[in-house]
Amino acid sequence: MRKYLIFSAVAAAMLALSSATFGQDTTRPGAVPDISGVWLVENFQPRLFPNGGAPFTPWAEMKFKATDPQTNDPNLACLPMGVPRFMIAAPYPMEILQMPTRVIIIHEGPQMMRQIYMNRQHPKDLDPTYSGDAIGKWEGDTLVVDTIGFNDKTWLDGGGLPHSEKMHVVERIRRTDHDTLVDTFTIDDPMAYTKPITAQQVYKLKPGWEIQEYVCEENNKYTYQGK
Amino acid sequence: MRTRLVIFPVTAVLLLLSFAGATYAHHGFVSWFDMTRSTTVKGTVTSFDWTNPHAYIYFDVKDEKGAIVKWSAELGALAMLARAGWKRDTLKPGDEITAIGNPAKDGKPIMHLDKIVFANGQELSSAL
Numbered sequence: 001m002r003k004y005l006i007f008s009a010v011a012a013a014m015l016a017l018s019s020a021t022f023g024q025d026t027t028r029p030g031a032v033p034d035i036s037g038v039w040l041v042e043n044f045q046p047r048l049f050p051n052g053g054a055p056f057t058p059w060a061e062m063k064f065k066a067t068d069p070q071t072n073d074p075n076l077a078c079l080p081m082g083v084p085r086f087m088i089a090a091p092y093p094m095e096i097l098q099m100p101t102r103v104i105i106i107h108e109g110p111q112m113m114r115q116i117y118m119n120r121q122h123p124k125d126l127d128p129t130y131s132g133d134a135i136g137k138w139e140g141d142t143l144v145v146d147t148i149g150f151n152d153k154t155w156l157d158g159g160g161l162p163h164s165e166k167m168h169v170v171e172r173i174r175r176t177d178h179d180t181l182v183d184t185f186t187i188d189d190p191m192a193y194t195k196p197i198t199a200q201q202v203y204k205l206k207p208g209w210e211i212q213e214y215v216c217e218e219n220n221k222y223t224y225q226g227k
Numbered sequence: 228m229r230t231r232l233v234i235f236p237v238t239a240v241l242l243l244l245s246f247a248g249a250t251y252a253h254h255g256f257v258s259w260f261d262m263t264r265s266t267t268v269k270g271t272v273t274s275f276d277w278t279n280p281h282a283y284i285y286f287d288v289k290d291e292k293g294a295i296v297k298w299s300a301e302l303g304a305l306a307m308l309a310r311a312g313w314k315r316d317t318l319k320p321g322d323e324i325t326a327i328g329n330p331a332k333d334g335k336p337i338m339h340l341d342k343i344v345f346a347n348g349q350e351l352s353s354a355l
Contacts, residue, residue: 070258070259078280091307092304092306092307108306209310212306213279213306214279214280214304214305214306215279216279216280218279218280219276219278219279219280219281219283220280221281221283
């Protein structure tokens with residue numbers, strides 16, 4: 001429990017008690033819950049382990065010791081936060097768009113677009129990318145997203161948690177009430193962590209908000225000393 | 228040095244551990260600014276950068292000997308500021324403001340802005 005990024009007792013209770021879906025008639029054959037809209041993290045906490053205690057392998061611990069949020073956070077160079085960081089540790093809104101074959105997440109802060117393919121498996125021999133390759137399926141009222149194919153150029157959070165290209169992220173995304181979306185993450189990377197990391201992020205619906213332009217390179221005064 | 232420059236006393240404020248309601252900035256302000264302290268500085272705006280990834284207010288502050296000290300205040304991203312009520316013309320050169328925010332850890336005349344108070348007493352927070 002302590003390893004959760006955000007643990008909200010209220011959200012957990014709603015998870016357990018509510019099976020309602022919102023804004024869409026799911027009694028129709030093929031109908032799925034509506035999770036579309038603009039969402040913002042309920043509480044912004046840049047670190048997954050604010051009190052330390054990440055289950056590093058020796059390889060990851062060595063990498064972690066070389067990280068410094070003041071000098072080599074890739075974000076200082078306006079490089080993408082990637083998945084899962086922009087989903088769990090970015091204080092900007094995201095818009096979810098639903099299509100029959102894809103769920104698309106447009107994130108305002110890092111100007112990332114994440115495509116979750118609903119009608120295919122992972123391609124073989126993926127080229128590593130910042131956001132990886134995401135596929136999804138509905139399990140009842142929960143969108144289960146499976147993502148692999150990451151590069152190792154991102155941090156898991158703002159605190160410098162490293163990962164390898166072997167990272168595998170599974171998310172369970174559920175709208176627990178009209179205004180609340182909960183994403184539960186399982187981050188499995190045997191090269192970097194001795195056991196899977198679990199985290200949860202709660203998002204709140206922001207009616208009337210529109211995703212705005214955000215050009216990080218415009219007036220970025222921070223200096224990146226990474227490689 | 229910082230203590231000499233500020234007009235009002237620097238007040239130690241223990242902030243809530245949660246970042247709910249805090250000004251949002253993407254560049255890890257926690258590592259640059261002392262988020263447990265608040266400083267209050269009164270000055271005259273010289274320029275206002277309405278830019279991403281962060282907006283900046285530049286202002287002149289007179290120290291106790293009357294010398295001008297060049298201060299700057301760092302804000303968040305434009306879209307979030309706009310949602311909090313800021314506009315590109317919220318400030319213009321010559322405006323008298325009181326800036327309240329978290330001081331830089333290294334003692335430079337830079338702050339992470341929490342809010343400004345205009346000459347007429349009106350306040351504008353940089354957080355939602």
